[in-house]
Amino acid sequence: MEMRTEMLKTLLFLVIGLLVKVLGLPSGAPSQTCFDLMPRHPGSSLQSSYPPYQVLPAAGQNRVRLILGSPEGLAYEGFMILARDIDTGEYVGEFANLPDFARIVECTQGVKNGVTHTNTEKKHNLEFDWEAPVDYEGTIIFNSTFAQDYSTYWVGVESPRVTVDKRSIRVSTPPTPVTTFRTTTPPYYSHTVSYATKDEVDPFYTGCHTTKNCFGAPAGCIKTKDCIAAVAVIVQGDEYHFEMQARGDAKYVAVGLSDDKNMGEDSVVECTNENGEIALHTSWNSGKRNTRYTMSEGAVELETASIKNDKIYCKFRREKLTNIQERTYDLVNTPYHLLVAAGKDLRSNGVDFHNLAYLGTSTSKRLSDVGELTAATDLLIRLHGALMLASWIGTASIGMLLARYYRQTWVNSQLCGKDHWFAWHRFFMVLTWSMTIAAFVLIFVELGTWSSETIHASVGLATTILCFIQPFMAAMRPHPGAPRRALFNWAHWFVGNVAKICALIALFFAVRLNKAKLPDWVDWILTAYVVFHVLTHLILTFLGCASDRQASQRVNSFPMKDMHSRGSMVHPDARRDAPHSGMRKFIFGVYFVVIVAFAAVLIVITVLAPIEETWATFTNTISNY
DSSP: OHHHHHHHHHHHHHHHHHHHHHHOOTTOOOGGGGTTOOOOOTTOEEOOSOOSOEEEEEEETTEEEEEEEOTTOOOBSEEEEEEEETTTOOBOOEEESOOTTEEEEOSBTTBOOEEEESSOSOBOOEEEEEEOOTTOOEEEEEEEEEESSSSEEEEEEEOOOEEEETTTTEEEOOSSOSOOOOOSSOOOOOTTOOOOOTTOOOGGGTTBTTTBEEEEESTTHHHHTOOSEEEEEEEETTEEEEEEEEOSSOSEEEEEEESSSSSSSEEEEEEEEETTEEEEEEEEEETTEEEEOOOOTTSEEEEEEEEETTEEEEEEEEOSEEEETTEEEETTTOOBEEEEEEESOEETTEEOOOOSEEEEBSSOBOTTSOSOOOBOOOHHHHHHHHHHHIIIIIIHHHHHHHHHHOTTSSTTSEETTEEHHHHHHHHHHHHHHHHHHHHHHHHHHHHSSOOOSSHHHHHHHHHHHHHHHHHHHHHTOOOTTOTTHHHHHHHHHHHHHHHHHHHHHHHHHHTTOTTTTOOTTHHHHHHHHHHHHHHHHHHHHHHHHHHHHHSSSOOOOSGGGTTSTTOGGGSGGGGSOOTTHHHHHHHHHHHHHHHHHHHHHHHHHHHTOSHHHHHHHHHHHHHHO
């Protein structure tokens, strides 16, 4: 009988032990857990993955409103949270206004400085308050543990830092996103450890690709945390929160929801710096034109904003369903491309051209699907630039030089029945025409429409039109000696030179386009090219004058001399090289090599832009190898 009683007791203890293992602590963590926030769950282990939960603080008068949830909508069964001073590690403040699923934990006797769960039911986005102590001044951080279930939990999930100013008894979160860096190691504190660093990473990028979607310009800047303009999307239950920031003395930063990677038919929200105050506006992109558009009340609401140093920041909430221009934007079910833009100027009733940054995502995506967003390819833009450089720095320069100074050189032989200067001039100019038209088609395909938003676009269009008509003018040229031959020569010369000048102007302005991603020092390369080009023309001009003085009969050294029917080409000396032909040939050889070098360097810089990052990656690879 006694043996049977002992067996029943043993069985009872085993059952109780199993229940403890299965249920863990269903009524919440004890005060002993305050030190390390580590759950006492036998048979479970700490998760090493990035936590899918976050603590979101929002500033209030003498208090902070806290939301404990998951951007991915995941539920949790248990939690514990407390507040510590980041310098001393001491518990700070008390919690209040707790929901039904939470209770106070007294980490210090008689002080409500911790909160935990009361049961293991599934929880989403619990909200409660933290109140600051009277006369407290300092910076705190909320540290927490989330238990998804009995065996799956994350320890040390941290909030953004919260600064308390005792003079105004006002609690304020920093003017940065309220998502946070979180650590999966226990939060051990020491009086000798400081958690504040002078060179702190911009908290805007914390949680990117893991708890929120982030996208910025230039491409790849989210990884390097140095975007000129960036947008982040945080999904909290049914609420969609957007964060935007821009640097470089930006007057505005904007995000667009688009059906494609290009501007046009897009819903846009702008944060603008208007006399030192951040304002929120909504607008609509119709083609390349942006106009203000007022949404229904409450569809978009500004939450926080700041201007600090050369950076503007704002956070706003957008309704998941909005109607704009007879279209319904469904943030829950419809995938969108994100467009981010920033500029230095505002118009009277809108934003000006995005001269700081502009970029679109390569693919559309539902905003609640957290992951890396890649930039749309700029291959067509790079090819456009490379073709224009090859045309107007390379082939056009050589072809025009031959026509101007080499009509009376290499006259003893012909190529395909034509004088050398004419055959090679035609060859190089046909290449120029073909590459210019191809470059125009490529940029038209990229933009999807005509563009005259920039000086580069306007002058580039003029270059293309002038270049296009040149071969048709040449096909209709009168025979030498015809009355209108002089008129043709002047017209052909004028159109060609104006096209060349327009092309150079367009190239200089291309350096300032954010899409080109060219460094400012490319201006010096272009300037060096212009100086070399002009010096060569001056030298050949003086050499031609010397040749004319030496010859018994003025030779046709320059195209402008064939203006009348009595041109020098009828003279017997016309079939002999003009004096100083050897010097002209030498100058042409030097000019050809230098021009090819200029064109090659500029094309490489354009194709591999941004060249500084490409070079840094290359040197790091070589050093590691």
